[in-house]
Amino acid sequence: xxxxxxxxxxxxxxxxxxxxxxxxxVSFNRLELSxxxxxxxxxxxxxxxxxxxxxxxxxxxxxxxxRRSSEVPLYRIEKDPRLARKQGMYSxxxxxxxxxxxxxxxxxxxxxxxRKLAVV
Numbered sequence: 001x002x003x004x005x006x007x008x009x010x011x012x013x014x015x016x017x018x019x020x021x022x023x024x025x026v027s028f029n030r031l032e033l034s035x036x037x038x039x040x041x042x043x044x045x046x047x048x049x050x051x052x053x054x055x056x057x058x059x060x061x062x063x064x065x066x067r068r069s070s071e072v073p074l075y076r077i078e079k080d081p082r083l084a085r086k087q088g089m090y091s092x093x094x095x096x097x098x099x100x101x102x103x104x105x106x107x108x109x110x111x112x113x114x115r116k117l118a119v120v
Contacts, residue, residue, distance in 0.1 A: 026061045
């Protein structure tokens, strides 16, 4: 690998700052992200959602859904591993900040915003 003088690898920058034990970042795994993006794709095709943002933080991972990119998120789908043994690590939060549903399984938590058609 060719390294241009002055350029360093991200891990080298972290080591140079003196933080030997960097905190791990929480992220969605492939299956979780696939489930969320399937729901997102259906809502985009229905014309309800238009944009999203993903944030991977030290304490939680957040998937935010927007109707328009200039607004606040309609929903935030959060994964917080610290709550795994308590109320469940997954939660769906509305634009007002109210927790709509929290649980241990992502599929069950997403049912609060996943409106499936019912045959009448």
